[in-house]
Amino acid sequence: MKIVIFGWVEFPYISPAASRLRILSKGWIESGAQVHLITTAQLQTVSELDKSKDSVLSSPNFTFESSYNKNEGYLFLPGKLNKLIKHINSIVESWKIMYSLMNKGECDLVYFWGWSAIGCYAVMKMAQKFQIPYFFDICEWFPASNFKFGIFNPMYWDDFLGRKMPDKNCSGVIAITKLIAKKYNRGYFPVQVVPAINDFSLDNSSHKVQSNSSIEKITFRVLYSGFSKYGDGVEYMFEAIEQVKKNGVPIELIIIGSDGKSGPSLGFANYCKDNEILKDIVEFRGRIPEEIYFSTLCSVDVLILPRRNCETNLAAFPTRLPEFLTTGRPVITTDVPDVPDYIENNIHAKVVLANNSKAIEKALMELWLNPELRKSIGLAGKIRGKEIFDYRGYTPQMYHLFKQAISI
CATH class of the missing domain: 3.40.50.2000 (Glycogen Phosphorylase B;)
Structure with missing residues (x-):
């Protein structure tokens, strides 16, 4: 054929x-x-x-x-x-x-x-x-x-x-x-x-947690991958990250896929630069080489997909979700259809209320305070991902x- x-x-x-x-x-x-x-x-x-x-x-x-x-x-x-x-x-x-x-x-x-x-x-x-x-x-x-x-x-x-x-x-x-x-x-x-979908036969077990951060002290590293366009819900993510930092957590947000120099990400980058808290903890890396994409995902503590509840997303699906689950790292995403039909909140991922920075903040705090929860959700998410997204x-x-x- x-x-x-x-x-x-x-x-x-x-x-x-x-x-x-x-x-x-x-x-x-x-x-x-x-x-x-x-x-x-x-x-x-x-x-x-x-x-x-x-x-x-x-x-x-x-x-x-x-x-x-x-x-x-x-x-x-x-x-x-x-x-x-x-x-x-x-x-x-x-x-x-x-x-x-x-x-x-x-x-x-x-x-x-x-x-x-x-x-x-x-x-x-x-x-x-x-x-x-x-x-x-x-x-x-x-x-x-x-x-x-x-x-x-x-x-x-x-x-x-x-x-x-x-x-x-x-x-x-x-x-x-x-x-x-x-x-x-x-x-x-x-x-x-x-x-x-994704190929869950890829072996990511060799990817060690490593830090490229300029922040010298131990950080709680969170990663978002995307174009920072309308519908991505990144405004709620930034609000949650800011509040978590205010709570005393040494958090760092890494953004790949957006360089912060053009397109929708430019506005968000300027917002971060003008924010006394976010300016030192948010890093726009832009597009990264394919050969280091998965190792970059695996190098952080939490992966986040903060999609909005809007008309476009009711028909779309978070294409990065299977990739994120493949890593074995805990994932925070929102309850925009059809996500709850595939993965269960607090078991396979943190599936939080959309358009709600408080819900993202709560999920981040829970994962920061409970390393064992991070580990269990990450492993369960990887197993579930292979069952339904391979x-x-x-x-x-x-x-x-x-x-x-x-x-x-």
Whole structure:
């Protein structure tokens, strides 16, 4: 079976999307598939040495390419306009690549990552023409309020119409949450819930707790990983960290994935700099190399995912949660769906009330005061994570769905 993943994704590392697709591909390859990924985004530079260390990237049954890297744009145009032209050219080039693969019989199934009507509609019509089954992986559901100017933003309509593409001709939808599954459960096609996943066979036991902190005394080290965007709930996290410090705890907050110099994280970084307490205990490290990502997670005392209870998060799932559980470190997260359906508060993690800094503060204090609790929750979380978030619990069923769709 030749599966072609198609969509916009920063590949092969950094983004949660890239991680999800690498892990899914690993499972499909283990089931007997060949996987080719086509992204309209610019590829990240990856050395041959790094590829050789990755079981997916080094597999002879996995290949990837970018249509973005095949065009030069128009260098005489202003930067933003040139970037837009390059993106449009990338989409058109991706259509050509997909048509060639289908025409040559080198595509048995299309797996759409993302649901941009502009990017995916033409490929969907090609698949219908060549009678090739296609699936959509739906991981988000954005209301108009997520877009600047709301319904007057063309990108809102691109997103809205894209979500309408799974119709009677679609072979199935892979939904990251039960809410999204419910939206597509119309009886036309199968819908499988696949939450955020990870490879729990990775051995992190060798990662020792080590400190890179400039704070010389022993610290209670907490780590957040993300883009510090709306919906992440980081404002409640900062409030809780400040209060815990006031309580006399030598706490330190490390933020990776956000550099504090641009985007939403800039505002939070400035907030911390202007705060007499936070300015000395919060560190924005930005993006870190993939090879030290897990060792960094394992080097702290607590991992935190303070998601807000908002319309966007009702349909999304904290993609970092399985990664965090893999480490065996205790995790603090919020009770935004579908988290309580998978893990139990005070057993597998601290699952606290969303939009509530006091709840985060209480969880941090309990973990600081009780090292044995930290250890027990971390170990129980790792065991539970392997039971419910390991990719092996999902990819064989997905592969079975694919085989059924191809045989029709």
